Amino acid sequence: MALTFYRKYRPKTLADLVGQEEIAEVIRNAAKADRLAHAYLFYGPRGTGKTTTARILAKIANCETRAEDKKFHDLGEPCNRCRPCEEIDSGRALDVVEIDAASNRGIDEMRSLKEGIKLSPTSYRYKVYIIDEAHQLTKEAANALLKTLEEPPEHAIFILATTEYDKLPATIVSRTQRFNFHKASLKMLVDELQKIAGAEKIKTEKPALELIASSAEGSFRDAEALLEQVYSFEKEVTLNGVESVLGKVGLNKTSSLSRQLLNGDLPGALKFVEEMDESGANMVQMTKDLIQYLRRVLALSFDPNIISIFERELTEEELKEMQEQAKLIKLEKHVPLIKSLIEAYSNMRYSPFPIVPVEVAIVENLGKENSKS
Ligand SMILES: Nc1ncnc2c1ncn2[C@@H]1O[C@H](COP(=O)(O)OP(=O)(O)O)[C@@H](O)[C@H]1O
Ligand SMILES: [Mg+2]
Ligand SMILES: [Zn+2]
Numbered sequence: 001m002a003l004t005f006y007r008k009y010r011p012k013t014l015a016d017l018v019g020q021e022e023i024a025e026v027i028r029n030a031a032k033a034d035r036l037a038h039a040y041l042f043y044g045p046r047g048t049g050k051t052t053t054a055r056i057l058a059k060i061a062n063c064e065t066r067a068e069d070k071k072f073h074d075l076g077e078p079c080n081r082c083r084p085c086e087e088i089d090s091g092r093a094l095d096v097v098e099i100d101a102a103s104n105r106g107i108d109e110m111r112s113l114k115e116g117i118k119l120s121p122t123s124y125r126y127k128v129y130i131i132d133e134a135h136q137l138t139k140e141a142a143n144a145l146l147k148t149l150e151e152p153p154e155h156a157i158f159i160l161a162t163t164e165y166d167k168l169p170a171t172i173v174s175r176t177q178r179f180n181f182h183k184a185s186l187k188m189l190v191d192e193l194q195k196i197a198g199a200e201k202i203k204t205e206k207p208a209l210e211l212i213a214s215s216a217e218g219s220f221r222d223a224e225a226l227l228e229q230v231y232s233f234e235k236e237v238t239l240n241g242v243e244s245v246l247g248k249v250g251l252n253k254t255s256s257l258s259r260q261l262l263n264g265d266l267p268g269a270l271k272f273v274e275e276m277d278e279s280g281a282n283m284v285q286m287t288k289d290l291i292q293y294l295r296r297v298l299a300l301s302f303d304p305n306i307i308s309i310f311e312r313e314l315t316e317e318e319l320k321e322m323q324e325q326a327k328l329i330k331l332e333k334h335v336p337l338i339k340s341l342i343e344a345y346s347n348m349r350y351s352p353f354p355i356v357p358v359e360v361a362i363v364e365n366l367g368k369e370n371s372k373s
Pocket of ligand 1: 045
């Protein structure tokens with residue numbers, strides 16, 4: 001495999017960006033009107049398209065087809081075929097400088113930036129500086145950057161990217177046009193994974209992709225990397241395969257166990273846990289997922305509207321199941337159950353037999369209703 005998925009499938013146009021439509025629209029309109037800003041700030045969680053969008057913007061600013069063809073210009077997109085577009089895509093563009101503030105906190109780079117910025121671009125219209133993890137810049141580097149942002153030369157565009165907006169100095173923030181990148185929903189991630197699997201001719205099971213997507217927590221990059229990781233182990237991406245790579249069980253296993261617990265089915269729940277342990281599932285992770293699941297069911301039982309918060313992270317079937325389970329909640333029984341599971345979770349990490357604390361918690365809570373006397 002020559003390219004890792006996340007590089008190979010990096011969106012090349014604004015239209016290809018998934019889930020960031022408003023950002024794409026604003027940039028496109030600015031491009032049509034030739035009103036690109038001199039400083040942007042892209043912030044939001046990892047793997048949501050900040051670096052990708054920065055490169056697209058660099059291409060838009062320097063695309064030769066845009067400069068020559070009026071009709072194409074008005075699409076507000078890069079052509080991806082001209083020399084600057086190709087050079088920028090392959091990372092060979094001298095006038096597009098990517099600085100990773102995390103690696104050496106940017107002191108040397110900022111110094112050479114301060115000197116280099118006065119010079120015109122060597123062959124492009126704009127010099128574009130992409131400063132990644134901008135919150136990691138040292139004080140001196142940030143000050144140097146601020147000076148430059150106060151009076152940016154006509155030929156320069158700065159794009160700052162960060163996962164930690166709050167750590168950036170307000171003086172810098174206020175000089176930028178800001179875009180907040182959002183986490184991808186479960187559905188967007190599954191769709192993207194399906195697209196890649198289709199292009200790579202990889203056979204997949206839907207629940208396997210859903211588990212990958214749910215573990216990626218809103219990050220396209222993480223989802224794509226996980227898919228690739230699982231694929232390197234077995235040529236078909238099955239739920240079993242994903243479960244063993246992640247040490248995490250499928251979403252519907254967690255919900256089955258939860259249902260058994262809420263129904264007070266002691267033998268069923270014990271058998272289930274036993275079987276999961278036998279199959280090599282990570283008991284600590286399973287308990288954590290279970291607590292998280294029950295917590296949501298509990299919240300739902302109080303406020304059905306809360307479902308809208310979970311919608312982005314769960315499949316439709318999962319949501320329905322969760323709503324059903326919310327009807328089973330009895331506070332006097334299930335709050336103690338969740339408390340016991342939390343206690344089990346903190347004990348099991350130090351236990352030589354992680355299954356025991358969770359079994360005891362289950363017996364303790366369900367034993368009373370099931371006692372045969
Ligand atoms: N909005 C998106 N739509 C489609 N794919 C995306 C999106 N955001 C990220 N990706 C995928 O994740 C990879 C990493 O994205 P990147 O832009 O580097 O994320 P960030 O800089 O926000 O951490 C991309 O190469 C692409 O494969
Ligand atoms: Mg990035
Ligand atoms: Zn071009």
